[in-house]
Amino acid sequence: MRTPRRSFALGASALALALGLGSVLSACGSDDATADEGGSGSSGTSTQLPVTIEHKYGETTFTDVPERVVVVGLQEQDTLIALGIVPVGVTSWFGDESGINPWAEEALPEGAEMPEVLDATNGIPVEKVAALAPDLIIGEYSSMSEQEYDLLSQIAPTLAQSGDYPDYSMPWDEMSLKIGQAVGQAEEAATLVDDTTAAIAQAAADHPEFAGRTAALVTPYEGLFVYGPEDPRTRLLGDLGFDITSKTITDGEGEFGVSLSAERAEELADIDVTVWYDIEAEQDVAAVYEGTDAYREGRWVDVTDADGAYYVAHSFVNPLAIPYVLERYVPQLAAAVDGDPATKPPVVTD
Structure with a gap:
């Protein structure tokens, strides 16, 4: 994990x-x-x-x-x-x-x-x-x-x-x-889940441009670590409408995720939106990705520890954290998916 x-x-x-x-x-x-x-x-x-x-x-x-x-x-x-x-x-x-x-x-x-x-x-x-x-x-x-x-x-x-x-x-x-x-409290929990699911569905409905676009969640770690389709954070991208299964660079390896060499960050150019955790954490990985069209077109999001509670909440996928994350995450994804590096998401403060 x-x-x-x-x-x-x-x-x-x-x-x-x-x-x-x-x-x-x-x-x-x-x-x-x-x-x-x-x-x-x-x-x-x-x-x-x-x-x-x-x-x-x-x-x-x-x-x-x-x-x-x-x-x-x-x-x-x-x-x-x-x-x-x-x-x-x-x-x-x-x-x-x-x-x-x-x-x-x-x-x-x-x-x-x-x-x-x-x-x-x-x-x-x-x-x-x-x-x-x-x-x-x-x-x-x-x-x-x-x-x-x-x-x-x-x-x-x-x-x-x-x-x-x-x-x-x-x-x-x-x-x-x-x-x-x-x-x-089975009934109360079911209501909690229904309300949270509805919030995710509403975010997806508000952004039909997410539907079918490929997305990947990655972090620099001894090269490049790509989170797999079984990771809860990756699933959230899927729930928002993104395609988290096609055009990935993992070749189906690792349900939770797979580690790849730094140079394979170049293959992320084929992904419509790449969500990074701390893109600058390893310069060899960042340098490869920064040479791609995906980087130049702004088709990426970077969530870093400088984001404070949002950075932490991104990994706490549960009914309390999800609404907090969506308020900040969805505008970032919308700005990335349009392929225009000039598009900047609104800043949401805690």
């Missing part, structure tokens, strides 16, 4: 592999001060529970409305917040150090306590998850291993990623619907 400009591989940690099940359960049952703090979930009952959800490692039955949710995936907190639930723990990826980014702050319930931020660089920190005494663990946008799942599911009912897609490639709407089911 690749974030802009850098790889963020989250494999199984040596610590998690070494943990004994007994120590994890002991941590879960401890009287640690963290575990005693109240959560920000929606306590009570739901007529939409119990529900059984299938995932990569089998199925899990969720019976109770959770009060303490821990997110071990990289972005599911946004969907929870949209449903009125603030998790007690989230996993650090990139963006705001609090784990709650600007586009989600407005949706926070008044007076909500900020979650504890977990570091999963070396795998899911199972003991720290246990210390938070969760009654629900969510890790759909993750590379959770089966051994990690087995440990986590001994702590609380755990929603793992779908086995129907590569890790970090589960579609945002499926993730959202399953989160809603797990917390007893």
Whole structure:
């Protein structure tokens, strides 16, 4: 799984592999001060529970409305917040150090306590998850291993990623619907998904010039990395009407993405619109692309860390981030697709 400009591989940690099940359960049952703090979930009952959800490692039955949710995936907190639930723990990826980014702050319930931020660089920190005494663990946008799942599911009912897609490639709407089911808000989640889908469809309808035009999402990384059709960010381009399957330079390799040599950036000239993450990050790649007609005609977009929250939101494909991204992204795409380098998109400020 690749974030802009850098790889963020989250494999199984040596610590998690070494943990004994007994120590994890002991941590879960401890009287640690963290575990005693109240959560920000929606306590009570739901007529939409119990529900059984299938995932990569089998199925899990969720019976109770959770009060303490821990997110071990990289972005599911946004969907929870949209449903009125603030998790007690989230996993650090990139963006705001609090784990709650600007586009989600407005949706926070008044007076909500900020979650504890977990570091999963070396795998899911199972003991720290246990210390938070969760009654629900969510890790759909993750590379959770089966051994990690087995440990986590001994702590609380755990929603793992779908086995129907590569890790970090589960579609945002499926993730959202399953989160809603797990917390007893399936109907509310369906409404959230419908509203977000309608916003995407409206953007596509407002820009019929996107339909059928080829698009690619790329970043300089040890050459050129091209995001594949299974990446959620690439799927969003497809939902906006772009053709993300034809005239690509990956030859069908890598559902999530493929690394290519720097000189192959020249082949992006055949793409109608290329969306870059940090085009100047590697000068050898930039120099090749800047020699193409596509570059000279302005048929490209560059999203960089100088764009602040927008740069981060671009990788958080979920019901809270998508509207924030569309407001900024769609005008950029419209300016690029017309092939006139003089066209400049309006500047949207935070």
